[in-house]
Amino acid sequence: MFVRLSAAIAAAALLSSSALAQGAKPTDPQIAHIAYTAGVIDVAAAKQALKKSKNKDVKAFATDMVRDHEAVNKQALALVKKLKVTPEDNDTSRSLSKNAAAKLAELSKLKGAAFDKAYVDNEVAYHKAVDSALETLLIPSASNAELKSLLQTGLKIFQGHEQHAEHVAAELK
Amino acid sequence: MKPSGYLPAVAAVILALGISVSAHAATIQITIQNLVFAPAEVTAKVGDTIEWVNKDVFAHTATARNGDWDVTLPPNKTVTQVLKKAGAIDYYCRFHPNMKAKLTISP
Numbered sequence: 001m002f003v004r005l006s007a008a009i010a011a012a013a014l015l016s017s018s019a020l021a022q023g024a025k026p027t028d029p030q031i032a033h034i035a036y037t038a039g040v041i042d043v044a045a046a047k048q049a050l051k052k053s054k055n056k057d058v059k060a061f062a063t064d065m066v067r068d069h070e071a072v073n074k075q076a077l078a079l080v081k082k083l084k085v086t087p088e089d090n091d092t093s094r095s096l097s098k099n100a101a102a103k104l105a106e107l108s109k110l111k112g113a114a115f116d117k118a119y120v121d122n123e124v125a126y127h128k129a130v131d132s133a134l135e136t137l138l139i140p141s142a143s144n145a146e147l148k149s150l151l152q153t154g155l156k157i158f159q160g161h162e163q164h165a166e167h168v169a170a171e172l173k
Numbered sequence: 174m175k176p177s178g179y180l181p182a183v184a185a186v187i188l189a190l191g192i193s194v195s196a197h198a199a200t201i202q203i204t205i206q207n208l209v210f211a212p213a214e215v216t217a218k219v220g221d222t223i224e225w226v227n228k229d230v231f232a233h234t235a236t237a238r239n240g241d242w243d244v245t246l247p248p249n250k251t252v253t254q255v256l257k258k259a260g261a262i263d264y265y266c267r268f269h270p271n272m273k274a275k276l277t278i279s280p
Contacts, residue, residue, distance in 0.1 A: 064268050071230045071248070156208040157231065160269025167270060 025141045026090065032080050032147065033087035034096070034138060035154060038130050039069040039076070041100040042161075045126075048104055049119045058116045061123070061168045065161065072154055079150055092133075113172070120169045127162035131155060200253075202226055203274075205233050205246060208266075210274035218279050219259050225252045233266045243267070 026034065046065035053059055080087055103122060110118050134155045142148040198220045204211050206228040217223065227233055227246040235244045235254075241262060244254050259280040266272040 068231055068268070075230060153207050156271065157269065160208065160266070160271045163270040164268060 026092070026138065027088070028083075028142060028144050028147055029085050029088035030090040030092070031138050031142050031151070032076060032085060033089055033093045034133075035151060036073055036076050036087055037093040037096050038133075039073040039154075041096060042123075042126065043069045043073075044100065044104065045107075045119065045123070048107060049115075052107075052111070052115050053119070054112070055116045055172070057168050057171055058120060061120070061164060064164065065123075068157055068161070072150075072157060075150060079146055083144060083146070085144075117169075117172055120165055120172060123165040124162060124169055127158050127165060131158050131162060134158065198222065200224055203235075203276075205229055205272075208233075208269055208272050210235070210264075210272060213274045214277070215275070216277045216279070217256055219256055221256050221278075223254045223256065223276070225254065227251070231268070233268060233272065235264050236267050238263045238265065 043066050046062040046069075049058060049062040050066070053062065107115060107118055107122070134151055139148060139151045139155065142151055199217070200222045201215060201217050202224045203215060204226045208229065208231070215223075225235055225244060225246050227248060227250055230248045232248055233246045235242075235246060237243065239260065239262060241258055241260060242254065244252055246252055256278050259278045262276045262278065264274060264276060
């Protein structure tokens with residue numbers, strides 16, 4: 001419970017405490033960078049889980065995360081290339097990456113069922129936080145219609161993963 | 174047996190099969206695009222073929238809640254499934270459980 005709560009708070013804090021959420025509207029190059037970073041983070045978390053976990057459901061979930069987020073990011077890269085947009089690093093991307101690195105280090109110390117639970121709980125919290133950022137900040141701020149549409153697809157993917165993660169979390173109990 | 178004795182019987186069987194195929198078996202397309210099954214509600218009959226057309230770059234599944242079937246739908250691929258059992262089936266995607274739809278199969 002503590003792990004889940006702290007993960008949720010950390011995830012919510014990392015997205016709301018950033019400069020962007022305090023009123024400044026992110027630009028399309030920044031939005032592209034944030035969305036891409038969010039995907040990369042989840043792929044890294046999944047790869048750690050594939051190495052550490054022995055649980056069939058957890059491994060299957062992690063495999064799905066790698067496949068989907070790599071597919072979304074491939075589309076994102078193709079789109080920024082087409083639009084001639086260079087993704088721009090920003091405070092939100094940096095705090096996402098920093099928190100994700102801390103989470104990877106924290107999870108690397110856990111083993112077995114404790115790792116599985118911490119990974120899946122964090123996946124639920126992380127996807128919730130990203131969904132909320134997409135809905136309230138990134139999608140409304142995107143100016144380019146194709147970028148907006150890709151973010152909307154991304155939101156559905158993330159919402160699907162959140163439900164999938166909740167299902168796996170329930171199975172672990 | 175004389176040839177003339179069983180030929181009509183064979184013809185009758187072929188005819189019967191032909192009628193049953195043409196009168197009943199239909200092919201119905203269900204498309205998956207941007208994480209949505211369309212149409213969301215489909216009615217079909219046992220023996221009909223569902224053509225699952227996945228237009229997404231993501232893998233999906235069409236998984237019956239009651240366990241009757243679980244079809245894997247690779248990205249940008251079409252998968253066919255012959256319906257074998259009647260039922261009002263709520264189905265979803267195991268990878269993205271927010272994708273839900275209904276397939277009603279009459280006997």
